[in-house]
Amino acid sequence: MSYLEWAESQLAEIELLTSMFPTLDELELTDQLALAELRDYVESSASADSPPPSRPQFLIKQKLDCANTETEVILSCAYPSEYPSVLPEITVRCSSLSRAQQTELQTHLNAYLTENCQGEVCVLSAVDWVKDNLQVFINKSLFTAPVSKKEPASSQPQEVFSRLWIYSHHIYNKSKRKNILEWSKELCLSGFSMPGKPGIVCVEGPQSACEEFWSRVKVLTWKKIMIRHREDIPLDRQGEDSRTVESIDSLRKFTGFEEAMFDPHGNRGRVQKLNPCK
Numbered sequence: 406m407s408y409l410e411w412a413e414s415q416l417a418e419i420e421l422l423t424s425m426f427p428t429l430d431e432l433e434l435t436d437q438l439a440l441a442e443l444r445d446y447v448e449s450s451a452s453a454d455s456p457p458p459s460r461p462q463f464l465i466k467q468k469l470d471c472a473n474t475e476t477e478v479i480l481s482c483a484y485p486s487e488y489p490s491v492l493p494e495i496t497v498r499c500s501s502l503s504r505a506q507q508t509e510l511q512t513h514l515n516a517y518l519t520e521n522c523q524g525e526v527c528v529l530s531a532v533d534w535v536k537d538n539l540q541v542f543i544n545k546s547l548f549t550a551p552v553s554k555k556e557p558a559s560s561q562p563q564e565v566f567s568r569l570w571i572y573s574h575h576i577y578n579k580s581k582r583k584n585i586l587e588w589s590k591e592l593c594l595s596g597f598s599m600p601g602k603p604g605i606v607c608v609e610g611p612q613s614a615c616e617e618f619w620s621r622v623k624v625l626t627w628k629k630i631m632i633r634h635r636e637d638i639p640l641d642r643q644g645e646d647s648r649t650v651e652s653i654d655s656l657r658k659f660t661g662f663e664e665a666m667f668d669p670h671g672n673r674g675r676v677q678k679l680n681p682c683k
Contacts (some may be wrong), residue, residue: 406490408456415484416447418526419461426465433464456486462580465532471540476501478535482528483580489526492518494626497535501543504620510542511624565612566656568636569619574629576604581625582664589662592618597665609657612637
């Protein structure tokens with residue numbers, strides 16, 4: 406197939422989704438310009454040797470009845486240029502799932518799409534699969550939730566500062582780069598992302614926020630991604646009435662989060678800022 410044929414399939418699926426989910430509460434196109442460029446590309450019969458200039462991205466929002474409780478689930482979708490010959494990037498978010506169960510659901514969904522939907526438009530198949538299987542994962546989340554133990558009122562969990570060094574085979578995709586920047590800002594993490602081959606991401610901040618960032622990033626479509634190194638530093642505290650000796654901010658090595666690249670012609674170790682996340 407050519408880029409033009411792939412683009413025609415993408416446009417047809419978006420138009421079908423728009424007709425099935427007509428309101429913003431159901432379908433939100435997060436990049437209207439990308440959709441306009443895709444439509445122009447198809448209608449002008451552009452060269453099949455090059456892809457459209459940008460990639461459509463959208464959110465499908467569903468409110469499902471799980472155990473007599475209304476639960477909202479959001480599927481964040483992005484089309485690679487070669488979709489549907491390759492799978493789309495679909496990330497599932499559901500507040501009723503624990504982080505571990507959400508990651509497990511994502512893994513099973515990816516496996517289902519890989520086995521059953523290669524070469525075909527499959528966003529609706531993903532929506533249907535989530536509808537059919539969400540309750541199973543919610544039940545697992547409730548069943549495996551640890552029983553909380555009562556602790557003295559003065560007892561507080563020790564806060565931990567983390568720094569993760571994440572290695573990827575490469576980072577070029579604009580959607581992934583955008584997600585990395587937006588998620589780090591949302592979770593108040595500092596560090597940097599260095600696109601290219603290989604791709605490097607460093608995030609630092611509260612351990613829970615770093616783990617949440619990693620759980621989101623690792624379920625995207627990667628050739629290879631791993632935590633190459635991590636640092637976990639428990640914050641030292643004195644007595645109940647004493648100040649914290651160390652704080653999250655005092656341990657940070659970076660101010661804010663930026664997309665950067667190394668300058669091979671400049672000073673050793675010099676980093677050029679590309680797209681700071683303010």
